[in-house]
Amino acid sequence: xxxxxxxxxxxxxxxxxASSSLAYQDQISNLTAPDLARGQKFFVAHCAVCHGxxxxxxxxxxxxxxELRRAANNQALFRIIQTGIEGTExxxxxxxxxxxxxxLAGYVRSLGRTTIVKLPGDPAKGKxxxxxxxxxxxxxxxxxxxxVIGPDLTNIGAQRSPAYLRESLIDPSAQVPxxxxxxxxxxxxxxxxxxxxxxxDSFTIQLRGSLNSFYSFRKLDLIELKKEFGVSTMPGYRxxxxxxxxxxxxxxxxxxxxxx
Numbered sequence: 001x002x003x004x005x006x007x008x009x010x011x012x013x014x015x016x017x018a019s020s021s022l023a024y025q026d027q028i029s030n031l032t033a034p035d036l037a038r039g040q041k042f043f044v045a046h047c048a049v050c051h052g053x054x055x056x057x058x059x060x061x062x063x064x065x066x067e068l069r070r071a072a073n074n075q076a077l078f079r080i081i082q083t084g085i086e087g088t089e090x091x092x093x094x095x096x097x098x099x100x101x102x103x104l105a106g107y108v109r110s111l112g113r114t115t116i117v118k119l120p121g122d123p124a125k126g127k128x129x130x131x132x133x134x135x136x137x138x139x140x141x142x143x144x145x146x147x148v149i150g151p152d153l154t155n156i157g158a159q160r161s162p163a164y165l166r167e168s169l170i171d172p173s174a175q176v177p178x179x180x181x182x183x184x185x186x187x188x189x190x191x192x193x194x195x196x197x198x199x200x201d202s203f204t205i206q207l208r209g210s211l212n213s214f215y216s217f218r219k220l221d222l223i224e225l226k227k228e229f230g231v232s233t234m235p236g237y238r239x240x241x242x243x244x245x246x247x248x249x250x251x252x253x254x255x256x257x258x259x260x
Contacts, residue, residue, distance in 0.1 A: 028074050031106040043107050055111040116254075120251070129245060182194065184228070195209035
């Protein structure tokens with residue numbers, strides 16, 4: 001009898017990895033519209049208090065982006081929802097079934113992609129404008145090509161609405177991306193550098209200037225460190241591009257959704 005019980009226990013333990021691994025198999029691609037609607041209800045009930053209605057952010061970070069820092073793939077997102085994040089205010093969803101967690105995960109993923117809409121511009125002409133004389137490509141990467149002074153635009157069409165894109169072209173300082181900061185550093189020997197902050201700690205700061213030049217300073221060596229929040233070094237194109245050219249450029253940018 002004892003031997004039989006031992007054999008049953010071994011068999012049950014051997015079954016656990018296979019059964020638990022099924023829960024982690026990505027189910028998001030198979031979710032239906034009703035599944036996502038149910039996921040939205042779970043989000044409003046359990047997540048919106050920290051992440052905001054629609055995932056726009058609050059006490060918790062914004063979830064309206066294609067790539068989440070802590071969830072590189074859908075399985076990682078499932079585990080975060082299921083078990084929470086240790087050392088943070090993010091709790092685990094112990095009260096939810098695996099199916100419900102996948103519905104919630106599917107809704108969270110849907111927040112990171114804007115709806116595709118028909119636009120008046122010509123994307124092909126917009127691409128020509130983007131690349132012409134290095135107007136935009138000198139500062140922005142698209143699919144691995146371009147400069148790194150400004151934000152990577154490979155997924156910008158999935159992240160931002162056409163209205164946001166147009167406003168950014170006309171008045172770049174109106175909506176400066178989170179984490180983007182213009183800094184001017186002046187050294188004791190009179191060197192003045194203005195660029196975008198790449199990294200900073202208590203003792204040093206690193207900047208990227210024009211022509212992709214990189215600078216690293218010890219703060220003790222600086223006599224001035226000016227940080228300009230809500231400022232962009234990008235030029236506005238209100239006067240240099242016609243309305244039809246702006247339409248074309250917006251149409252091109254809106255089509256950048258991470259597809260090669």
